[in-house]
Each structure stands twice: as structure tokens, then as C-alpha cells.
Amino acid sequence: MNTRAEPLTGSRTPPTEPPAHPPSLQRARKLALGEPMETVYVVKGMTCGHCVGSVTQEISALPGVEGVDVALETGKVTVKSEAALTEDAVREAVDEAGYELVGVSE
Numbered sequence: 001m002n003t004r005a006e007p008l009t010g011s012r013t014p015p016t017e018p019p020a021h022p023p024s025l026q027r028a029r030k031l032a033l034g035e036p037m038e039t040v041y042v043v044k045g046m047t048c049g050h051c052v053g054s055v056t057q058e059i060s061a062l063p064g065v066e067g068v069d070v071a072l073e074t075g076k077v078t079v080k081s082e083a084a085l086t087e088d089a090v091r092e093a094v095d096e097a098g099y100e101l102v103g104v105s106e
């Protein structure tokens with residue numbers, strides 16, 4: 001068998017190159033800083049949305065914190081941060097809000 005996939009006089013596909021994808025600045029920044037961390041803390045004493053707001057505000061003010069999510073029923077506070085936070089720093093923030101940090105949840 002001597003078949004050619006492309007006829008010699010046929011139309012050739014134009015040489016289009018896929019656009020280069022330079023890594024975005026955001027991605028480069030993420031790589032430099034490492035993966036963001038997520039830690040779940042347990043806070044005692046929160047009873048309503050106002051408590052949640054206070055704790056969220058205080059922890060959000062810590063350097064490197066990217067997000068705070070409070071589950072009022074369980075007292076669990078999920079903190080997203082660029083790097084590991086010290087428990088002391090979080091304890092201080094929770095204390096500042098008027099509540100007690102019980103510890104870190106698994």
C-alpha cells in the first residue's frame with residue numbers, strides 16, 4: 001500500500017500556532033507563596049450573628065488571612081491564609097473579639 005494522507009495539491013491547513021499562555025501574575029504569586037492553608041479553629045461563646053461578625057472581623061485583620069468562615073452551631077471557624085498562622089495570634093484575635101479559642105479542629 002502506498003497511500004498518502006494528504007494530496008500534494010490539496011489545501012494545507014494554515015500554520016496557526018496556539019497562543020502562548022504566559023503564567024498569570026496571580027498564579028506566579030501563588031506559587032511563590034506556596035499553597036494557601038486552611039485551618040479550622042474552635043471558638044467558645046458565640047451565640048448569634050453579631051458574635052460571628054466580631055470574630056470574623058478580628059481574625060480577618062490578621063496578616064495573611066484571606067478568608068474566614070464561621071459555623072455558629074459548632075463554633076468552628078475556618079480560616080484561609082497564605083501561610084500558617086500561629087495559634088497564639090488567632091487566640092489573641094478571638095480574645096479581642098470577646099470569645100475563647102478552644103483549639104484547632106481536625
Ligand SMILES: [Cu+2]
Nearest residue numbers: 047048050051
Ligand atoms: Cu452574639
